[in-house]
Amino acid sequence: MATLFKGKKRTTTSLVLSMGLVFAALLYLPGMIWFDNQTMDSFFRWWVVHLWVEGVWELIMGGILAFLLIKITGVDREVIEKWLYVIVGLTFISGILGTGHHYYYIGVGKVWLIIGGIFSALEPLAFLGMALFALAMYRKGEKKHPNKMALNWTLGTAIVSFVGAGLLGMAHTLPQVNMYTHGTLVTAMHGHLAFWGAYGMIVLSIISYTMPNMTGRKLYETTTGALAFWLSNIGILGMTVAFGVAGVAQVYLERKVGMDFGDVQKEIQVHFFVLICCATMFTTGIICYIYEFIKYGRPTDEALELTT
Numbered sequence: 001m002a003t004l005f006k007g008k009k010r011t012t013t014s015l016v017l018s019m020g021l022v023f024a025a026l027l028y029l030p031g032m033i034w035f036d037n038q039t040m041d042s043f044f045r046w047w048v049v050h051l052w053v054e055g056v057w058e059l060i061m062g063g064i065l066a067f068l069l070i071k072i073t074g075v076d077r078e079v080i081e082k083w084l085y086v087i088v089g090l091t092f093i094s095g096i097l098g099t100g101h102h103y104y105y106i107g108v109g110k111v112w113l114i115i116g117g118i119f120s121a122l123e124p125l126a127f128l129g130m131a132l133f134a135l136a137m138y139r140k141g142e143k144k145h146p147n148k149m150a151l152n153w154t155l156g157t158a159i160v161s162f163v164g165a166g167l168l169g170m171a172h173t174l175p176q177v178n179m180y181t182h183g184t185l186v187t188a189m190h191g192h193l194a195f196w197g198a199y200g201m202i203v204l205s206i207i208s209y210t211m212p213n214m215t216g217r218k219l220y221e222t223t224t225g226a227l228a229f230w231l232s233n234i235g236i237l238g239m240t241v242a243f244g245v246a247g248v249a250q251v252y253l254e255r256k257v258g259m260d261f262g263d264v265q266k267e268i269q270v271h272f273f274v275l276i277c278c279a280t281m282f283t284t285g286i287i288c289y290i291y292e293f294i295k296y297g298r299p300t301d302e303a304l305e306l307t308t
């Protein structure tokens with residue numbers, strides 16, 4: 001933030017990013033209040049966890065995404081920042097009361113079933129907005145920017161976070177569904193793709209954009225870079241499917257048929273084999289990314305001379 005405020009330009013993008021950072025720090029506090037009662041403790045703990053991932057992080061992500069789209073697509077800042085307002089609005093409207101989806105059946109009032117159900121059903125809208133926003137700006141733009149890897153990661157972030165966080169979150173957020181799926185592999189299915197899209201990919205996007213600028217190395221379309229992108233994304237999609245199939249089977253056997261937890265895990269073992277294969281593919285992709293990061297992470301001699 002000190003760096004942002006040292007700069008001469010105050011933009012909507014930097015304001016949204018700063019807001020996200022301030023709220024992220026402030027929302028750490030409710031988790032530090034001590035309660036002897038488990039329900040009270042859970043009630044306030046979700047102010048931290050939920051409002052972080054489904055509130056302030058969407059601001060941080062929206063801010064970084066807007067920055068990348070301005071730089072990469074060449075579309076006017078004014079146009080992109082108008083979209084950013086819409087996304088911030090949708091995030092607040094749905095995300096704050098959407099906290100209710102963590103209050104199902106934990107000992108708080110029944111009114112949270114209705115509030116949580118309605119507002120979390122609206123939550124995918126913010127992510128849908130982000131995906132449409134990124135694709136629309138790409139189509140509108142001049143497509144002249146040479147950094148193809150940064151473009152892939154940026155558009156990928158918008159699409160994968162919509163599918164993982166938006167759609168798959170919606171898949172088990174209604175109280176009638178969540179009563180059965182809570183704490184099963186269905187949660188893991190949503191969680192893995194959501195975190196990858198909304199947390200992992202946005203970070204790799206900004207690194208892919210800034211690293212060539214900072215080092216003076218034109219890492220725009222390398223083979224290792226392409227492998228990193230495709231292996232990690234195809235790998236995690238496979239993991240999501242494996243988690244999903246295992247999760248649905250688990251819900252049916254454990255919560256409908258009434259089998260024991262351990263017996264069910266044996267029945268769905270085969271899906272974990274698929275999961276490990278896909279996770280290996282994912283990890284290989286990440287190793288490619290780290291390899292390139294370490295290999296080319298230092299500035300070239302010419303780039304160093306320019307800065308001194």
Ligand SMILES: [Fe+2]
Binds near residue numbers: 054099101102
């Ligand atoms: Fe949540």
